[in-house]
Amino acid sequence: MVTAYDYPSGVHVDQAGIDIALVGDSVAMVVHGHDTTLPVTLDDMLLHCKAVSRGARRPLLVGDLPFGSYEQSPQQAVDSATRMLKEGNMDSVKMEGGIGSRVAAAKAISEAGIAVMGHVGLTPQAISILGGFRPQGRSSARALLVLEHALALQAAGCFSLVLECLPSPVAAAVTTALTIPTIGIGAGPSCSGQVLVYHDLLGMMQHPHYAKVTPKFCKKYALIGEVINSALEEYQKEVTSGEFPSAAHSPYKLEKDQLEPFLLGLQKNGFHDAAEAASKASERDTQAVSSSRKTSVV
Known part of the structure; x- marks a missing residue:
């Protein structure tokens, strides 16, 4: 799985044969320049979802439910998820968290006939509670809590779970305990699949602000940012x-x-x-x- 945020990235993900394209709320950071994922709205997400859907025809399309679009009630969650499919042309949705209210929301979405992907471990929408972008499940008690949340989301009807920023043994245990596939990001090699942010793996963001938030677990498969900068500099010189x-x-x-x-x-x-x-x-x-x-x- 790879994130995509617009028509060009959707086309690239499609042509590369990627199985799942996630239109992530990380768009708030890598496209809109925010420091967190929190400012992005459902309407923002729908705009990006539509663009990606025009370019990515082969992958399963997953739309991230942004902060504020599903926490109030199960009905709000269903309404937001429905818009993701009807207006955003997504095949499924993703939501964060494994506490009771999130499990209820996932269950309601699933019972409404909408495929829902869960997300446990580091949940960026909850950084004010977690104390920032920090790895989770590092103590025995917290690792077992991650497993508890994962099992609850599976029981609620989630077809898959994202495991983010977890110690590899914890991710391995959760993956083994579940019957649904897991998709890891900073969670080691034992997950059923992996996901990275498009801009991160391509090395697109080459400036001081972004260097502060580039995750340690990300492998850069290219340095596209350097290529872009070089091309723009050459263009400027030739025009001048x-x-x-x-x-x-x-x-x-x-x-x-x-x-x-x-x-x-x-x-x-x-x-x-x-x-x-x-x-x-x-x-x-x-x-x-x-x-x-x-x-x-x-």
Whole structure:
């Protein structure tokens, strides 16, 4: 599983043969620039879900229910999940937490005929309670609580669970105890599957702010951010120097025999400087074409 947030990332995830595309509330951080996932709204999520669904046709599409869209009541959870499918074109939804109210919400969503993925361990929407983005389940008591929550979500009808930032033995135990698949993120190799954030695994975010929140568990499979920065810098230099656009990137020409009437029309209307500029531009185009032909012959 990989996150996707827009049409291009949806296309890439699809073409790579990724099984599941998660339109995660992490969009708040990696796309909108927030420090946490909390500010993103259901309407925000629906916009991103729609875009991803147009690009990712093969993967199972999972829409993250954002903070504030399912906590008030099971009915609110069902209403939000329904919008994810009807308006966002998702196949399923994901929600965080394993306490009683979250289990009730998951059960209501499942009973409404909507596939729901659970999420235990580090639940970013609860960082104010957890004390920040910190690993969970590190003591025996807390590890057993993670298992308890996982079993409750399974009983509520979840088809899968995300296990985030857990010690590998804890994730292995939870995965073995469940009959539904687990998807790990910072939880070791024993989970049924793995998920990473699109921007993280591609190394897209190359600036000081993002360096502070790039997770330790993430492997960068590319450094796309460096490629992007280099390309933008080269573009800026070429525009400043006049190297871009060259004739090769100025493909549109006046229709045959229309240059002279155009120049005469400009002069007739008093645009003498404009006529001179147009004439010089035409000469440059002609010289560039001639030079290109000579190069081709050589």
